[in-house]
Amino acid sequence: MTLTLNKIDDLLKKEDLLKEYVYQNNWYYNLPIANTEIKELSYDSRNVTADTLFFCKGLNFKEEYLEKAVDAGLKFYISENPYEVNSKLGIIVTDIRKAMALISMHFYELPQEKLTVIGFTGTKGKTTAAYFTKFILDEATNNKTAMLSTMNTTLDGVNYFKSALTTPESLDLYKMMAEAVSNGMSHLIMEVSSQAYKLNRVYGLTFDVGIFLNISPDHIGPIEHPTFDDYYYCKRRLIENSKRMVLNTDTKDYPLLKELTESKNIPYYAYSSTDKQADYTWETAVDSLLEFNVQSTHEDSLDINGRYKIKLMGDFNKDNALASLITTKIAGASKEAAEKGLAETLVPGRMEHLTHPNGANIFVDYAHNYSSLKNLLSFAKSAHPDGKIITVIGSTGDKGVSRRADFGKVLAELTDVAILTADDPGSENPKDIAMEISSAIDNKDIEQLIIVDRVEAIQKALSIVGEKDSVIIAGKGQDKYQKIKGVDTPYLGDYSVAENYIETLKN
Numbered sequence: 202m203t204l205t206l207n208k209i210d211d212l213l214k215k216e217d218l219l220k221e222y223v224y225q226n227n228w229y230y231n232l233p234i235a236n237t238e239i240k241e242l243s244y245d246s247r248n249v250t251a252d253t254l255f256f257c258k259g260l261n262f263k264e265e266y267l268e269k270a271v272d273a274g275l276k277f278y279i280s281e282n283p284y285e286v287n288s289k290l291g292i293i294v295t296d297i298r299k300a301m302a303l304i305s306m307h308f309y310e311l312p313q314e315k316l317t318v319i320g321f322t323g324t325k326g327k328t329t330a331a332y333f334t335k336f337i338l339d340e341a342t343n344n345k346t347a348m349l350s351t352m353n354t355t356l357d358g359v360n361y362f363k364s365a366l367t368t369p370e371s372l373d374l375y376k377m378m379a380e381a382v383s384n385g386m387s388h389l390i391m392e393v394s395s396q397a398y399k400l401n402r403v404y405g406l407t408f409d410v411g412i413f414l415n416i417s418p419d420h421i422g423p424i425e426h427p428t429f430d431d432y433y434y435c436k437r438r439l440i441e442n443s444k445r446m447v448l449n450t451d452t453k454d455y456p457l458l459k460e461l462t463e464s465k466n467i468p469y470y471a472y473s474s475t476d477k478q479a480d481y482t483w484e485t486a487v488d489s490l491l492e493f494n495v496q497s498t499h500e501d502s503l504d505i506n507g508r509y510k511i512k513l514m515g516d517f518n519k520d521n522a523l524a525s526l527i528t529t530k531i532a533g534a535s536k537e538a539a540e541k542g543l544a545e546t547l548v549p550g551r552m553e554h555l556t557h558p559n560g561a562n563i564f565v566d567y568a569h570n571y572s573s574l575k576n577l578l579s580f581a582k583s584a585h586p587d588g589k590i591i592t593v594i595g596s597t598g599d600k601g602v603s604r605r606a607d608f609g610k611v612l613a614e615l616t617d618v619a620i621l622t623a624d625d626p627g628s629e630n631p632k633d634i635a636m637e638i639s640s641a642i643d644n645k646d647i648e649q650l651i652i653v654d655r656v657e658a659i660q661k662a663l664s665i666v667g668e669k670d671s672v673i674i675a676g677k678g679q680d681k682y683q684k685i686k687g688v689d690t691p692y693l694g695d696y697s698v699a700e701n702y703i704e705t706l707k708n
């Protein structure tokens with residue numbers, strides 16, 4: 202794939218992004234050199250050739266990266282600032298991230314137009330709902346569905362690799378989309394993080410279906426959002442960038458979402474677990490915690506009323522399942538594909554279940570903020586009212602600091618035993634983090650233990666659990682590493698640690 206400088210000039214001028222060109226230390230508005238083909242794009246100076254267009258972007262970008270690349274032969278750079286380097290051409294723009302998105306989508310020949318693109322946003326449930334949707338669309342399209350999720354990415358519908366970010370940089374996004382198209386994919390499911398809008402990773406992309414799952418305070422910190430208002434604002438930009446929306450009426454300040462969607466004339470379906478004003482609601486089947494009935498409040502225009510089965514415990518997963526059901530119907534799946542896909546969906550590290558040799562229930566779940574831990578423990582308490590809840594949990598170092606107090610608050614209310622441990626401590630001392638959680642557990646009846654070694658903490662929980670009790674191992678899901686002092690230190694994963702220990706008990 203290639204793109205000419207003339208085309209780039211045209212694109213940047215149309216979007217009013219071009220400031221000037223730098224050529225032989227002089228500045229120009231019109232392209233000062235002959236039209237040339239750009240053969241590659243990169244935002245990493247370590248990965249450029251002479252004909253690459255190099256994007257100078259990022260908090261930690263240093264001029265020396267560009268200098269080194271130019272010394273090695275790089276001819277073209279694009280940046281918000283002119284640099285005194287000996288390149289052939291500098292393209293100076295008002296917003297490098299918007300320019301990168303725009304140039305990338307055209308370089309990769311607008312792959313989004315050859316795919317049905319589905320975008321999930323929300324504080325919680327993006328990965329789970331993306332997986333439900335993937336399983337349904339796999340049924341409907343015979344595995345022609347690509348997916349970009351926090352954990353895993355697949356561009357051929359079948360083979361997965363680990364994702365670097367929830368929503369990739371625009372350049373990577375369009376490269377991956379183009380690969381999905383060349384692999385014959387018809388649909389693409391994406392998780393759209395608030396950072397994706399804040400950093401213009403999805404600038405100019407229109408989603409065929411956008412889904413707003415929920416919002417709660419999270420991701421506030423130095424490299425994320427300054428305030429909850431900024432976080433919520435970034436998330437809801439998905440609405441104006443979608444052709445159709447699926448909205449959860451239980452979302453905080455739902456009227457705002459509704460007004461925004463209606464004012465932009467975007468058709469939408471609203472769903473809820475409780476609100477009878479929504480287009481669709483669900484309720485748990487009386488005879489099974491893993492089955493639920495979907496009902497339309499007026500016309501069943503999507504033809505989805507009926508009973509569905511899922512494998513994932515927790516009421517929040519019925520919310521996720523209904524959102525996916527509505528989404529896939531909009532995207533053209535049949536009701537049969539939806540029934541089958543929902544019934545088969547498993548998500549690594551989300552509500553994974555094990556049974557202790559004494560019969561106790563063990564859940565491994567990725568809950569790592571206030572609302573997800575609260576939902577998880579509320580579910581465990583209501584599903585096992587006669588037993589104790591033993592919770593193994595830590596909180597990350599260097600970010601999400603407010604989660605420590607939040608966890609203390611939830612544990613005080615909803616657990617019987619709290620085993621506080623390490624969870625990606627980063628540069629901080631995990632014992633200090635555990636002490637911070639502990640000091641926020643304002644309930645003397647809660648038994649507390651601090652066991653910094655996560656493997657030992659899980660083993661301790663499994664060694665004290667009674668037959669009617671439940672163990673909840675929260676926070677890391679299937680993560681196979683602990684972030685410690687800047688190093689991804691290998692870790693077996695919560696599920697495997699629990700599974701191995703159970704095996705030793707059986708022998």
Ligand SMILES: CC(=O)N[C@H]1[C@@H](OP(=O)(O)OP(=O)(O)OC[C@H]2O[C@@H](n3ccc(=O)[nH]c3=O)[C@H](O)[C@@H]2O)O[C@H](CO)[C@@H](O)[C@@H]1O[C@H](C)C(=O)N[C@@H](C)C(=O)N[C@H](CCC(=O)O)C(=O)O
Nearest residue numbers: 244245246247258259260261262266366367368394396424
């Ligand atoms: C705040 C943020 O989103 N930062 C992301 C962003 O960083 P950045 O653009 O500021 O770039 P940088 O890492 O400071 O580096 C500067 C630039 O120099 C370049 N470089 C570097 C070295 C060199 O020799 N030559 C060179 O050219 C780098 O390629 C880079 O382009 O772009 C980088 C990749 O280009 C990301 O790795 C980085 O993610 C950071 C690590 C991160 O943790 N981001 C989180 C907050 C995030 O985005 N999370 C959301 C999910 C949130 C949720 O759970 O909902 C996500 O979508 O993943």
Ligand SMILES: Nc1ncnc2c1ncn2[C@@H]1O[C@H](COP(=O)(O)OP(=O)(O)OP(=O)(O)O)[C@@H](O)[C@H]1O
Nearest residue numbers: 324325326327328329351517551566567568573576
């Ligand atoms: N709809 C929901 N509402 C509240 N909590 C949920 C919901 N769905 C899942 N959860 C909880 O949040 C955890 C993370 O779920 P999931 O990975 O699907 O969400 P996510 O939005 O991708 O999260 P993250 O942004 O943290 O990667 C689950 O393990 C579960 O505890």
